[in-house]
Amino acid sequence: MRIIAAMLGGFILDWIFGDPAWMVHPVVIMGKAISALEAFLRKHLPNTPKGERMGGLFLAMALPVGTLLLTGGICRVLSAVHPALGFAVELLWCMQALAATGLAQESTNVYRELVKGDLPAARKAVSRIVGRDTQALTSEGVTKAAVETVAENASDGVIAPLFYMMLGGAPLALTYKAVNTMDSMVGYKNEKYLHFGRAAAKLDDGANYLPSRIAALLWIAAAALTGNDAAGAWRIWKRDRRNHASPNSAQTESACAGALGVQLAGPATYFGKYYDKPTLGDATRPVEPEDILRANRMMRVASVLGLAAAVMVRGVMGA
Numbered sequence: 001m002r003i004i005a006a007m008l009g010g011f012i013l014d015w016i017f018g019d020p021a022w023m024v025h026p027v028v029i030m031g032k033a034i035s036a037l038e039a040f041l042r043k044h045l046p047n048t049p050k051g052e053r054m055g056g057l058f059l060a061m062a063l064p065v066g067t068l069l070l071t072g073g074i075c076r077v078l079s080a081v082h083p084a085l086g087f088a089v090e091l092l093w094c095m096q097a098l099a100a101t102g103l104a105q106e107s108t109n110v111y112r113e114l115v116k117g118d119l120p121a122a123r124k125a126v127s128r129i130v131g132r133d134t135q136a137l138t139s140e141g142v143t144k145a146a147v148e149t150v151a152e153n154a155s156d157g158v159i160a161p162l163f164y165m166m167l168g169g170a171p172l173a174l175t176y177k178a179v180n181t182m183d184s185m186v187g188y189k190n191e192k193y194l195h196f197g198r199a200a201a202k203l204d205d206g207a208n209y210l211p212s213r214i215a216a217l218l219w220i221a222a223a224a225l226t227g228n229d230a231a232g233a234w235r236i237w238k239r240d241r242r243n244h245a246s247p248n249s250a251q252t253e254s255a256c257a258g259a260l261g262v263q264l265a266g267p268a269t270y271f272g273k274y275y276d277k278p279t280l281g282d283a284t285r286p287v288e289p290e291d292i293l294r295a296n297r298m299m300r301v302a303s304v305l306g307l308a309a310a311v312m313v314r315g316v317m318g319a
Helices: 002-017 026-044 049-081 083-097 100-116 119-127 139-186 198-225 230-240 249-260 290-317
Strands: 268-270 273-275
Touching (some): 002 100, 002 139, 002 290, 026 049, 026 083, 049 139, 083 139, 100 119, 100 139, 119 139, 139 198, 139 249, 139 290, 198 249, 198 290, 230 249
Antiparallel strands (some): 268 273
């Protein structure tokens, strides 16, 4: 029952509190560790494609293994001191592994700036949650970026952590977060990270393969429960779920596009470089700021469905 209780408690705490600014987040520590390891490896390995691939492979192995050993060890030691201490830290880490409330809050900030008509503020708000360049985005571009990140991060920030939490509690959920954080920092196909970030990107693809597909199916169910177009979500998901360089990113985004009856994705600029990305969905109507709120409602419902499924499966596995 310990893992089920930690999952339920962590989910509730995230729903209520989100990510308090005063609290040190494990992802921040992971980010600092990634930066330090990258600097060390680049300094001591040959500046060649082979040397960069070796360094990237070491990083992709060291950070997840280190995260699992460290967090698992802390839980074990604290539980030996007192079971309540071990449970408390696992409860905290389960909360921090989830990002539903933070995602909803940040995307709602974008919505508020859009409805006020303050495009520069909306661009700044959306830049906090997307990786693309935002300084030249139109109001429609800002809206699409916010909707897409809610859909994509429903998988990365909620369903995938729940999936790994179900299998191995908070330590495995944080190990997944380490993999995902690595990919977000070094998993780019640009000149700097083409070789160094390859292992991290492949590892993230593998870690998200099953959770992203589960998340898409949960999103389709959530569309039905929130009054959106579930049939459209299913149709567009089947048609467009592979319309992305990543095998996973278009899974929930395509379901979201179909549920809303809008077209998402398409060309974008990252670090000053233009990428002609394919679109997802059909432009049956223009994207509007209210689509951010609709996407958030579907994300929330999909999260609850994901939690229920994880609890049931864990119960069958043995809590």
